Every structure is written in structure tokens, then in C-alpha cells.
Amino acid sequence: xxxxxxxxxxxxxxxxxxxxxxxxxxxxxxxxxxxxxxxxxxxxxxxxxxxxxxxxxxxxxxxxxxx
Numbered sequence: 342x343x344x345x346x347x348x349x350x351x352x353x354x355x356x357x358x359x360x361x362x363x364x365x366x367x368x369x370x371x372x373x374x375x376x377x378x379x380x381x382x383x384x385x386x387x388x389x390x391x392x393x394x395x396x397x398x399x400x401x402x403x404x405x406x407x408x
Contacts, residue, residue: 345408352401359393 342350366386370376376383 348404352396356393356397359389363390363393 363386366382366389370382370386
């Protein structure tokens with residue numbers, strides 16, 4: 342298996358894991374009611390989602406151009 346294949350497998354499996362964690366986190370936070378105080382768990386959830394989107398829209402295309 343080449344390096345490019347390993348990177349692709351890691352990205353795909355990581356994406357599935359992050360997607361499942363974001364879904365579970367959103368479900369848990371919605372079930373716990375509206376945020377109180379600073380809402381730190383919501384900020385973390387949004388930050389992880391933003392980082393996930395940036396990986397697929399910025400990092401992956403840049404990596405593919407270097408191949």
C-alpha cells in the first residue's frame with residue numbers, strides 16, 4: 342500500500358469517526374437543554390465541526406495538488 346493510499350484511508354476513517362462524534366455530541370447537548378453560562382461544550386462542538394470542514398475544504402485539496 343502506497344503512502345497516498347494510507348493517507349486516504351486515514352482521512353476516510355477519521356472522517357467517519359469525527360462525524361459520529363459530532364452527531365453524538367450534538368444529540369447529547371440538545372438533550373441536555375439550552376446552554377447556560379458561557380456554553381463551553383457548544384463552543385467545542387462548533388470548533389471541532391469547523392476544523393473538520395476546513396480539513397476537507399482546504400487541507401485535502403492542497404495535499405492533492407502536491408501529489
